[in-house]
Amino acid sequence: MSPAFTWVTLTKTIQVFGKGGDTIDIPILFEDNHLLVVEKPVNVPVQEDESGDDDLLTILKRDIKIRYEKPGNVYLGLVHRLDRPVGGVMVFAKTSKAASRLSDQIRRNAMEKYYLTIIRGEMDAPRAKLENYLVKDRRKNEVYVVGKDNKHGKEAELEYEVKEEEAGMSLLEIDLHTGRPHQIRVQLAHLGTPIYGDQKYGQNVNHPGQQIALWSHRLVLTHPVKKEDMTFTSYPPDTYPWNIWPAYISE
Template sequence: MTPDELTRHGHAESKIPVLYEDNHVLAVVKPVNVPTQEDASGDPDLLSLLKEDLKIRHNKPGNVFLGLVHRLDRPVGGAMIFAKTSKAASRLSESVRGHHFRKMYTAVLNGVPAAPQGRLTHYLLKDSRTNTVQAVRPGTAGAKEAVLEYRVLGQVDGLSLVQIQLHTGRSHQIRVQMQAIGCPLYGDQKYGGSLSRPGQQLALWSLLAGAPHPVSKEDMSFHSLPPAQFPWSEWPVSLYESMIMPGN
């Protein structure tokens, strides 16, 4: 979905799938290539589109509150959770800080990791001027620890499908950590080097977003499967569904 397809006649047209909504929480499927929040591009962003949609659907006057508690890179699609009240935003943010907010991804890599599964720890340093991140030596000033676990679930023609559990939420974390082990993501125009081709879509998808409900404290878990197009279509839907089964 392009930014142009998300707007018609100067206002938002709701094409964003809603996974769940109550008085406190909104869970949606973020479209690919749409910024999570307003950026320098000026393109329609998810947060603004959702606020406009809430205003129209619920006939709300004035500004609508919607709290952003986690982010996805612009080229990434999939499950996201937003807060509809300031109290919910505060409590969901506490869940993020306390590592009670679950984020599971799937990605298609160029190449196959040396180990079929593992835990990766790197130290990442962001250059805000270029909006790029690199893995650096531990102890480097400004670097932040990044931790994830991955599992290889399939291989086809030099590509591998992996399941990724994030334990930290660093900028571009999955993309940079996979590049660091020699397996950049398919279609990564920023970190894929010569392995990515112009026009390829980054193959990274938010399969699951979950946390304790900010009011009831009951476990929330929202899922979204990647689109049925290359390279995702190289593997059966049942494999993606198996990743979000309890215990995985």
């Protein structure tokens, strides 16, 4: 018998004040005693970095502390990451047991992660698997495709499906099998089809000020305690170039 899936929709939006006084809206897709699933805003770092800007993990901890009037430190486990310019669905663990079980799902590739992205150009095939080896230059914070014989190379694998093509661009759905840093961005740029707005890996065709068109669209996971299979979905905003294809944007 196939597992019963729970499809989750938006439950509420929390509004927090940033360090500069600006407000940040964070939609909550699901929350119980074990999980917190949110829609990450674009250009907000997932965790504290050298910029000193508000980060999502700290914001959410602060919100939980205030909403539930919790004394002392609040636990919230970070089990996966999104690049700062990327928005979309993320799951956090509210207990150490949940964090451990979610991390185990990721290690076993049992958590399915799907992205939407818009690339410059067209793919050679309507769907395919991309397999490369990647090396990260930590000093430059850049990732490169290397040969299989490179001892520092880490295997990176994803599958893509072309959903739409128009105006010299293509909308893809990505099924991410491994979670290497900048993986989707690097593998697509390596084919000569960089992501729209990606300043790091598509600087020859993109321009400053363009928002990268990469969105964490769907997570499929098993609840760490209830053992139910759950699907969480988030759609890109109604902005260019996403709004070229209205069926794929948030209402």
